[in-house]
Amino acid sequence: MSDLVHKDHARDPLMIAEEWMNAGRDVAIATVVETWGSAPRPVGSHLVIDMDGNFEGSVSGGCVEGAVVAEAADVLAEGKPRMLEFGVADETAWEVGLSCGGRIRVYVERLG
Amino acid sequence: MDPHSLKKLNALRRDRKAAILLTDLGDGRDRVIGEGDTVAGVLGEAVARAFRSGKSGVVEVDGRHFFLNVHLPAPRLVVIGAVHISQALAPMAKIAGFDLTIIDPRTAFASPERFPDVALHAEWPDEALARQPLDAYTALAALTHDPKIDDPALKAAFDAECFYIGALGSRKTHAKRVERLKDAGVAGQALERINAPIGLDIGAATPAEIAVAVLGSVIRALRTRGLDGGGLPS
Numbered sequence: 001m002s003d004l005v006h007k008d009h010a011r012d013p014l015m016i017a018e019e020w021m022n023a024g025r026d027v028a029i030a031t032v033v034e035t036w037g038s039a040p041r042p043v044g045s046h047l048v049i050d051m052d053g054n055f056e057g058s059v060s061g062g063c064v065e066g067a068v069v070a071e072a073a074d075v076l077a078e079g080k081p082r083m084l085e086f087g088v089a090d091e092t093a094w095e096v097g098l099s100c101g102g103r104i105r106v107y108v109e110r111l112g
Numbered sequence: 113m114d115p116h117s118l119k120k121l122n123a124l125r126r127d128r129k130a131a132i133l134l135t136d137l138g139d140g141r142d143r144v145i146g147e148g149d150t151v152a153g154v155l156g157e158a159v160a161r162a163f164r165s166g167k168s169g170v171v172e173v174d175g176r177h178f179f180l181n182v183h184l185p186a187p188r189l190v191v192i193g194a195v196h197i198s199q200a201l202a203p204m205a206k207i208a209g210f211d212l213t214i215i216d217p218r219t220a221f222a223s224p225e226r227f228p229d230v231a232l233h234a235e236w237p238d239e240a241l242a243r244q245p246l247d248a249y250t251a252l253a254a255l256t257h258d259p260k261i262d263d264p265a266l267k268a269a270f271d272a273e274c275f276y277i278g279a280l281g282s283r284k285t286h287a288k289r290v291e292r293l294k295d296a297g298v299a300g301q302a303l304e305r306i307n308a309p310i311g312l313d314i315g316a317a318t319p320a321e322i323a324v325a326v327l328g329s330v331i332r333a334l335r336t337r338g339l340d341g342g343g344l345p346s
Contacts, residue, residue, distance in 0.1 A: 014125075031181065044181045112113075
C-alpha cells in the first residue's frame with residue numbers, strides 16, 4: 001500500500017499531529033480559516049505545535065508562525081480555542097505582519 | 113479538535129477518500145463528513161458544494177459560523193508508456209506535487225536506468241491497475257501510440273472516472289482510437305472527455321515541451337474540476 005500514500009504524508013501536519021498525540025504529547029492545531037488579498041498559504045492550511053514549541057506545517061510563509069506558536073502555548077494551557085488575525089491592518093503588523101499585504105484568520109485549538 | 117475526528121479524518125485520507133472536517137467556530141466542536149454522508153439543510157448544501165469545488169471556507173448557518181476544511185486525495189498521475197515524453201514528464205510531475213506511476217510492459221522502455229526514482233511497472237496496464245486501481249483523483253495519460261497497451265488503460269480510466277484522460281496521437285490516430293473504444297463498449301459521450309491531441313495548445317515540439325503541455329492540461333483539469341469543459345467530466 002505504500003505507493004498509494006502521497007509522498008507528502010511524511011510531512012503532513014495532521015498525520016504528524018496524530019503521531020504526536022499517540023506518543024502522549026499535548027498538541028495544538030492552527031488552521032487558516034479565512035484569507036483576504038494575497039495570502040501565502042490557502043484556507044485549510046495547518047500548523048501543528050506541541051507543548052515544547054516544536055512545530056510542523058505552516059499558516060503563512062514564515063511571517064506569523066512565531067506568534068502562532070506562542071499563542072498555541074496559551075491555548076494548550078487553557079484548553080479554549082482562539083481566533084487570531086494577522087495582516088497589515090493589525091496593530092502588531094510591524095512585528096509579525098504579512099509582508100505580502102494580505103490578511104489571514106487563524107483558528108488555534110487544542111487536540112483533545 | 114476531537115482526537116477521534118483526527119483519527120477518522122487521517123484514516124479516510126490514507127484510504128484516498130474525500131472528507132470534510134466540519135468545525136463549529138462558536139463552541140469548537142467538530143465532526144468528520146465522508147463524501148456521500150448525508151448532512152441535512154443549508155449546511156448540507158454547503159457541504160455538497162465544498163466537496164464539488166474542493167474549496168475550504170467558513171459558512172454561516174442560522175447565525176452560527178462553521179469552518180469546512182475539505183480534504184481531497186492527493187492527485188496521482190498514471191502514465192501509460194515509458195517513452196521519451198515520460199522521461200521528461202516524470203521529474204516535472206514530481207515537482208508539481210503529483211504522485212506519479214509509469215506503466216509499460218515493454219521492458220526495454222520500462223527500465224530503471226531510463227527512469228530513476230520513479231514508480232515504474234514493467235507490466236501490462238490491466239495487471240498493474242488491478243493492484244493499484246485508478247480513481248476519480250487520478251489522471252491518466254496514454255502515451256505509447258500502441259492500441260494494445262493504451263486502449264485497456266483508457267477503458268479503465270473511463271470506468272474509474274479519472275479526472276483527466278489524455279491520449280497521444282494525431283487527429284487521425286485519435287479518430288481510429290475513438291472507433292475502437294466505441295466498439296469496446298465505451299459510450300460516445302464519455303469518449304469526448306479524452307484530451308486529444310494531448311496537452312495544452314502551446315505549440316510544443318520536443319518531448320520535454322509536450323510533457324509541459326500534458327502537465328498543464330492535467331493541472332487545469334485538477335483545478336477546474338471539469339468546470340471549463342476542457343476535456344473533462346461534466
